[in-house]
Amino acid sequence: MRNICMTVSYDGTEYNGFQSQPIGRTIQGEIEKAIHALTGEDVKIHGSGRTDAGVHARGQVFNFLTESQIPVGKWAIAVNSRLPDDIVIRGAEEVPLYFHARRSAKRKTYRYSIRMGRYPDVFNRRYEFHHYNPLQLDPMREALEYLIGEHDFTTFTSIHSTKKSHVRTIYEAKLVEADGVVHTYFTGNGFLYNMIRIIMGTLMRIGEGKMSAADMPSILAACDRTKAGPKAMAHGLTLWEVEYTSK
Amino acid sequence: MRNICMTVSYDGTEYNGFQSQPIGRTIQGEIEKAIHALTGEDVKIHGSGRTDAGVHARGQVFNFLTESQIPVGKWAIAVNSRLPDDIVIRGAEEVPLYFHARRSAKRKTYRYSIRMGRYPDVFNRRYEFHHYNPLQLDPMREALEYLIGEHDFTTFTSIHSTKKSHVRTIYEAKLVEADGVVHTYFTGNGFLYNMIRIIMGTLMRIGEGKMSAADMPSILAACDRTKAGPKAMAHGLTLWEVEYTSK
Numbered sequence A, B: 001m002r003n004i005c006m007t008v009s010y011d012g013t014e015y016n017g018f019q020s021q022p023i024g025r026t027i028q029g030e031i032e033k034a035i036h037a038l039t040g041e042d043v044k045i046h047g048s049g050r051t052d053a054g055v056h057a058r059g060q061v062f063n064f065l066t067e068s069q070i071p072v073g074k075w076a077i078a079v080n081s082r083l084p085d086d087i088v089i090r091g092a093e094e095v096p097l098y099f100h101a102r103r104s105a106k107r108k109t110y111r112y113s114i115r116m117g118r119y120p121d122v123f124n125r126r127y128e129f130h131h132y133n134p135l136q137l138d139p140m141r142e143a144l145e146y147l148i149g150e151h152d153f154t155t156f157t158s159i160h161s162t163k164k165s166h167v168r169t170i171y172e173a174k175l176v177e178a179d180g181v182v183h184t185y186f187t188g189n190g191f192l193y194n195m196i197r198i199i200m201g202t203l204m205r206i207g208e209g210k211m212s213a214a215d216m217p218s219i220l221a222a223c224d225r226t227k228a229g230p231k232a233m234a235h236g237l238t239l240w241e242v243e244y245t246s247k
Helices: A027-039 A072-080 A137-145 A195-207 A213-221 B027-039 B072-080 B137-145 B195-207 B213-221
Strands: A002-010 A056-066 A087-095 A105-116 A129-131 A149-152 A167-178 A181-188 A237-244 B002-010 B056-066 B087-095 B107-116 B129-131 B149-152 B167-178 B181-188 B237-243
Touching (some): A002 A072, A072 A087, A105 A195, A137 A181, A137 A213, A195 A213, B027 B072, B027 B087, B137 B181, B137 B213, B195 B237
Antiparallel strands (some): A002 A056, A002 A087, A167 A181, B149 B167
């Protein structure tokens, strides 16, 4: 038995999220189907985490167990040839049997992208949230600072979260702007359901002058979803990178 | 009567080209429908030129006559709200009645994009031709130089061209590479049917070492389509800009 780990990019626009669901096409479903077409095996892949419907990935990671003897250098192209063109395997390696893409993950980075201006960029419309009015970025940066560190992020998760603990650590959070596009990067040990989208919805309220950056500490401390802003649209969000200490 | 000139970006993936056709959705058809929904008028728009099925535009230009009194600053957003999200009007202005987007055009620039490498970039897959093996760029640049100036481009046009003259002038042609993506820009007074795609198919043969840059002058002088390389895929091509001396 071998444990194969792959890195995959996908455009999530046409999918009902990463993880298999009773209804709709999923990234996991497409990949498992492609591996089945290649090896004849009914594998179950383990992603580093779910991504919501419409969310993208630049570097999602997953692993699966197989008895196939396909050489590691051939896996990516062989699977890609059986995948739709909005899912691209970008690398494959053989890892120890104890490796698990979710449980072994150390840090994850997400990016949320906003295009400010009168018109969306047609070529990036699937990956950028379009915000007609300019946002004040300095208050957004100030608010972001308060989120760094270990906190209970109950304010910024869905009321449907089933996790026992909402304590997570954000190691880095930065907002960069170029040519009217604002990219916000979050690196942490894990993120709760809808957490980045609710943070971004709140940051946009702050950037619009409708909420104050100085209120961020009390919003966070309230552990109350109703204190945060709305959930931002899914399509601006991309799972950027997943890091492991070793594979 | 007013003459309105607009600049439009579109992702051509889902369209049967710019110009109305008996079969299939076209950019022109969608825009005329949107203007009709807005004004009630059956306008005919005049593009600066056609783009083939699957070809994109960053800055296509068109004009149309209307009796509508909508202020010029409101046109773009009003039309956009009635267009699918893969077509975005980026500006509108009122121009003299004698202005015609095709006949008044002075220079056009196209860009052809190639991603070299093992994997396509999933986020740009609709706009970049994926070339697995690296291309030798210096011979491609050398071959490009021979095309600059006024020439009969019969070698590089479809045998189905209906134009009386195949003489066109290329003012500038340059190839730039960054992070494995090769963009080739062509600026000229006009381009024949399939001309840039056939030039690019020939350049790729040269970049693969299957044809020689030094043969470019005789290939061009032959005025014989069979001397050129194959027609490159449509999706790498974007109408970049159309220039006018005045509008």
